[in-house]
Amino acid sequence: MRNKRKNVAVSEIIGTVLLLGITVALFSILCVVVLAYPHVSAPPSVNLVGMIDNDCLVIEHRGGESLSPETIIVISNETSTTRYILKNVNMSDYSNNSQWDVGEWISIDVSNISKADVAVIDQITGSVIMTGKFKN
Amino acid sequence: MMKRLIPSNEGVVGIVTAFLIVGLIVIVFSVVQTVYVPQWMKENEADHMEAIADQFSQLKFAIDTHSQFKDVNNPMTTSITLGNKEMPVLASSRAYGSIEIIPEQFILKISGALESNSTTSLNTLKYSSSNAYFLDQEYTYEAGAVILSQYQGDTMAIKPSFSITKEGSREYNISINLVNITPVGDKNSISGYGNYPIKTQYISTNEFEIIRISDFSIQTEFSNSWERFLNNSLTQVGLNYSGIGEDKGLHSYYITSDANQVKVVFFTELVINVNIKLIEISAQIAPGWFT
Numbered sequence: 544m545r546n547k548r549k550n551v552a553v554s555e556i557i558g559t560v561l562l563l564g565i566t567v568a569l570f571s572i573l574c575v576v577v578l579a580y581p582h583v584s585a586p587p588s589v590n591l592v593g594m595i596d597n598d599c600l601v602i603e604h605r606g607g608e609s610l611s612p613e614t615i616i617v618i619s620n621e622t623s624t625t626r627y628i629l630k631n632v633n634m635s636d637y638s639n640n641s642q643w644d645v646g647e648w649i650s651i652d653v654s655n656i657s658k659a660d661v662a663v664i665d666q667i668t669g670s671v672i673m674t675g676k677f678k679n
Numbered sequence: 680m681m682k683r684l685i686p687s688n689e690g691v692v693g694i695v696t697a698f699l700i701v702g703l704i705v706i707v708f709s710v711v712q713t714v715y716v717p718q719w720m721k722e723n724e725a726d727h728m729e730a731i732a733d734q735f736s737q738l739k740f741a742i743d744t745h746s747q748f749k750d751v752n753n754p755m756t757t758s759i760t761l762g763n764k765e766m767p768v769l770a771s772s773r774a775y776g777s778i779e780i781i782p783e784q785f786i787l788k789i790s791g792a793l794e795s796n797s798t799t800s801l802n803t804l805k806y807s808s809s810n811a812y813f814l815d816q817e818y819t820y821e822a823g824a825v826i827l828s829q830y831q832g833d834t835m836a837i838k839p840s841f842s843i844t845k846e847g848s849r850e851y852n853i854s855i856n857l858v859n860i861t862p863v864g865d866k867n868s869i870s871g872y873g874n875y876p877i878k879t880q881y882i883s884t885n886e887f888e889i890i891r892i893s894d895f896s897i898q899t900e901f902s903n904s905w906e907r908f909l910n911n912s913l914t915q916v917g918l919n920y921s922g923i924g925e926d927k928g929l930h931s932y933y934i935t936s937d938a939n940q941v942k943v944v945f946f947t948e949l950v951i952n953v954n955i956k957l958i959e960i961s962a963q964i965a966p967g968w969f970t
Contacts, residue, residue, distance in 0.1 A: 559692050566699040573706055585718045588725035588813065605834055606732075606827045607725070608814060637832055637903055644831035646903060 586670035591663055593675050598654035600661060600677060603647075610643035613666040616651065620659040627651060653679055712769060717812055720771050724813035727763045727774065731806055732836060734759050735818045735825045738804075738877060739837055742820075742858055745881035746840075746958045754880035759806060762872030772811035778875070778964050779868035780804050780860055784900065785822045787857065789953055791893025799957060801859045804877075804964070819901070823858045824908070826901045835904040843916045850950040851916065858958045866965035875964070882959035890952045896942040906936045909943055918949075 589607035593600060600618070604610070612630035619625070629643055633650045636642075643649070653659070656679055663673040734757065741755040761776035783800040790796045803821040810816075817828045823839035840856035861882065869875055897905050914920055918931035931949060935942045945951050 559696070563692055563696050563699075566696050566703065570699055570703050573703060585721065588721065590729075603834070605836070606728070606816065606829065609831055640831075642831070645827065645829050646832040646834035646907075 584668060586668045586672055587665055589672055591673040593661060593673070593677065595653070595677055595679055596650075598652065598679060600651045600653045602649050602661075602663065602673070604643050604645050606645050609640075609645075610663075610665065610672075611667055612641045612643075614643060615664040615666055616649070617662045617664065618651065618653065618656065618659050619662075620656060653677070716766065716769050716771050719766065721812040723763055724774050724808075724810045727760065728808065728810075728813065728816050730760055731776075731808070731816075731818055732827070735806070735820065736837065738820060738879070739823075739825055741879050742823075742958075742960055743840075745879060745960055746856060746858065746884070746956075749881055749884060751881050754878050756876045756878045758874050758876045760874045761806075761870065762809070764872065773872055774811055774813075775809040775870065775872050776806060777809070777868060777870035778804065778806050778877070780862045780962065780964065782867075786898040787822070787855075787895065787955075788898070789889050789892050789895045792889045792891060794890065797887075797889050797955070799857060799955065801857055802861065804860045804962060820858075820860065821899065821901070823856050824904075826904050828901060833901045833904045835901075835908050838908060841908075841912060843912060843918075845916055847950075849948055850952070851918070852952045852954060854954045854956075856956045856958060858960055861959060861961045863961050863963040864965075866963070869965045878963040880961045882961055884959070885957040886955070887957075888952060888954045892945070892951050892953055893947070894942060894944040895953070896940055898940050900939065902936050902939060902941045906934055906941045909941065910934060913943070 587608040587610060589610060590605040591602055592605050593602045595601070602616070610629065612628070614629040616627040616629065616632065617624060618627070629649065630641060634643065635647050635649075637647055638644050658678045659676070661673075661675050661677060662671055664670070665672050737757045738759075741757050744755065759776075759778055761778070762774040765771040765773045780802050781804075782802050784803040785801040787799045787801075788797070801822050803819050805817055805819045807817045808815050814829055818836070819826045819828065823841075824835055825837035827834050827836045840854075842854045844852050844854075846852055863878075897909075899905055910920060913932060920932065920934070932943055932945045935944070
């Protein structure tokens, strides 16, 4: 008795296997993406304005979310980079909560710096929330 | 006659695939809904607050133009976007806002003058947001200034028309343009989320001078902002600040401040004259027609 090769329903099987494969692959990719997602909140939405006043760099909070006392202020020029933590700089903390709130300003003495870049970094989200250049 | 149940594996793959596809869709929607939608909406609302700042700048520009040209026949219209819409398809909340004209919210009292003291009360125009994701903010047009306030404090976004000039060794002239917003009809407030026009029109200007004052005070909801503004303005012309509430004798002035009032006291050796322009502007903040 001869064995007959049957090709009936082969395309359906291949289609189903491919569909299953695609679904499993997408599901796996999504799981990896979701599980690897760093659950860090978005950078704070805040409006900061910087200016030079009497040899001091003054940065004022002009609205938006409050910034934590751990916020970093970096002043850098061609020769040096100085890093300040908000809680250690001179701040007008009108609301007495150690946070940098609307209407409050910080002041850093830059009398020995003629020209530099300034950046304010939110340490919680690790994001830069303000950059600028100043000339003294 | 009973039917026998025959075990069969036909269609199992299709069912598993269907379950996986449904699961995939549910996970995608869940992630977008719980992680991304709040961030997108927060950014939308923050952008909307920036737009309100721009719109208040335009409102101030319109009022300043009225004050400059004093034309009673040419009203100007600016607009305020009260809120913003929710996202389509995905579940999110709509942000609302309101504008109101608050009567006698700003009071300037000048005392110790040579001839007569003065009290001027002004209405203010305030926008308040009701955000669902971003923090709530208020923008207030008060006596020519635009003040941004939120839960933690306030700051002067745009300064008023206020100048100090030195006339002699001990004489200073202070010029203040005070803008009083008068509502048209009985419509003092409006709420919603759409774009609403504010029609402003010049009414009149009343100018007067008060000579040799000893102090002036401002009753306002935003005493911090006004205190900082006044202090900066006075020190810029060379007046010496003696510290909050302190009278050190050798200095030019001192300031006392509480939650609702700022008071500036000048020392007796100074001659301080104040020139006030009280500008009346009508504002129609609600839809409708008035004559």
